[in-house]
Amino acid sequence: MTNYLAAMVAAAALFAGASQAATPAAGNPAAGNNGPRWVQAPAGGSLDFVFDQAGAASKGSFKQFTTELGYDEKSPATGSLSVKVQIGTVDTQDQERNEMLLGADLFDAQKFPTAQYSASSFSRSASGGLEAVGKLTLRGVTRDLRLPLKITRTAAGLELSGEAAIKRLDYGVGQGDWKTTEGVGDEVKIQYKVALVKAK
Amino acid sequence: MTFRNTTRSWGALTKALHWIIVILIIVQFFIASRAHDLPRGPALIEAWGWHKSVGMTIFMLAIIRLVWRWMNPVPDLTAETRAWEHTLAKISHVLLYALIFAVPLTGWLMSSAKNFPVSWFSLFQWPDLIAPDRALSESMESAHKILVKVLVGVALLHAAGALKHHFIDKNNVLRRMLPFSRIK
Numbered sequence: 001m002t003n004y005l006a007a008m009v010a011a012a013a014l015f016a017g018a019s020q021a022a023t024p025a026a027g028n029p030a031a032g033n034n035g036p037r038w039v040q041a042p043a044g045g046s047l048d049f050v051f052d053q054a055g056a057a058s059k060g061s062f063k064q065f066t067t068e069l070g071y072d073e074k075s076p077a078t079g080s081l082s083v084k085v086q087i088g089t090v091d092t093q094d095q096e097r098n099e100m101l102l103g104a105d106l107f108d109a110q111k112f113p114t115a116q117y118s119a120s121s122f123s124r125s126a127s128g129g130l131e132a133v134g135k136l137t138l139r140g141v142t143r144d145l146r147l148p149l150k151i152t153r154t155a156a157g158l159e160l161s162g163e164a165a166i167k168r169l170d171y172g173v174g175q176g177d178w179k180t181t182e183g184v185g186d187e188v189k190i191q192y193k194v195a196l197v198k199a200k
Numbered sequence: 201m202t203f204r205n206t207t208r209s210w211g212a213l214t215k216a217l218h219w220i221i222v223i224l225i226i227v228q229f230f231i232a233s234r235a236h237d238l239p240r241g242p243a244l245i246e247a248w249g250w251h252k253s254v255g256m257t258i259f260m261l262a263i264i265r266l267v268w269r270w271m272n273p274v275p276d277l278t279a280e281t282r283a284w285e286h287t288l289a290k291i292s293h294v295l296l297y298a299l300i301f302a303v304p305l306t307g308w309l310m311s312s313a314k315n316f317p318v319s320w321f322s323l324f325q326w327p328d329l330i331a332p333d334r335a336l337s338e339s340m341e342s343a344h345k346i347l348v349k350v351l352v353g354v355a356l357l358h359a360a361g362a363l364k365h366h367f368i369d370k371n372n373v374l375r376r377m378l379p380f381s382r383i384k
Contacts, residue, residue: 053245053249053316053317054245054246054248054249054252054319054322055249055253055319055320055321055322055323055325056249056316056317056318056319056325056326057317057325058315058316058317059315060315092315093314093315093332093334094314094315094316094332095334096240100240177241177242177243178241178242180242182242182243182246183241183242183243183244183245183246183249184242184245
């Protein structure tokens with residue numbers, strides 16, 4: 001059951017940058033004129049989240065999400081990224097757990113049907129990797145989140161992947177009894193990988 | 201009491217394994233029945249976490265126990281038992297050994313099939329035996345519950361047999377498995 005929480009987090013995961021300064025205002029970093037536009041290929045990709053449930057790393061995923069990337073290899077810093085996740089498509093391979101995750105104490109999918117990550121610029125991390133500088137909105141809470149990215153060329157376009165960790169409780173994913181981190185850990189790892197094609 | 205078994209009595213390790221497993225099986229019932237009373241939530245997750253950890257402990261002890269049995273002599277029952285008693289005892293012992301493997305194993309399979317991986321007291325994680333599969337998780341859950349009932353039934357028969365030997369036949373069959381007891 002712990003997975004529910006995780007799932008929420010997962011949503012966030014796309015964005016999965018790890019730094020989380022608490023900044024309330026939601027940004028509106030919709031991609032500007034930041035180089036060529038890329039969108040998610042029909043084959044899609046995967047957005048998984050890994051959470052600790054009773055001491056065991058457990059995995060879930062979101063089945064539906066969309067990605068828009070503005071990216072010019074010649075000037076990566078001007079990139080932009082927008083990922084929108086349909087929270088209702090959470091899947092932990094267990095119907096009961098999925099339902100619980102969507103409930104009011106966890107994702108509250110009825111009130112917050114989508115999660116969104118928006119970055120209007122990219123920067124280099126300390127280790128030299130590319131990082132989206134953006135904000136994650138999950139369950140109505142918006143926080144700064146730097147998402148390390150890997151962008152590679154493929155025959156059909158680009159492959160974008162990223163991995164980050166967020167704390168579910170930062171986003172209120174876990175109300176009431178779920179505020180405890182016994183049973184389900186606070187940290188949720190987000191693993192994101194998607195194939196992109198050039199937007200028409 | 202010796203560490204190893206003799207042809208007359210069980211050794212210290214066999215006795216310890218026998219009684220620790222008995223206690224852990226009883227603990228499992230308390231955890232499982234508490235879990236059934238809990239609403240879905242973190243406390244329930246914790247309860248099942250304990251149940252799985254204790255179950256995997258029984259599984260590991262069962263392996264040690266079986267290996268130890270192969271390495272040791274087994275006290276002879278024939279002098280103290282009638283043929284039918286001996287046969288019944290043999291069947292129930294084989295069943296009990298099989299069940300202390302099969303019950304944890306079906307629980308483990310059920311956890312893997314449900315995508316609820318198994319940890320051992322949060323110290324390490326057991327690998328998933330199979331990929332998530334709803335139908336399989338349901339059949340493993342039924343198997344787990346049925347095997348538990350069989351285990352209880354056979355264990356009660358086993359205990360009744362031991363008590364009969366002790367109080368009615370007044371022989372050493374029970375005494376040689378009791379901790380700290382001396383065989384007369």
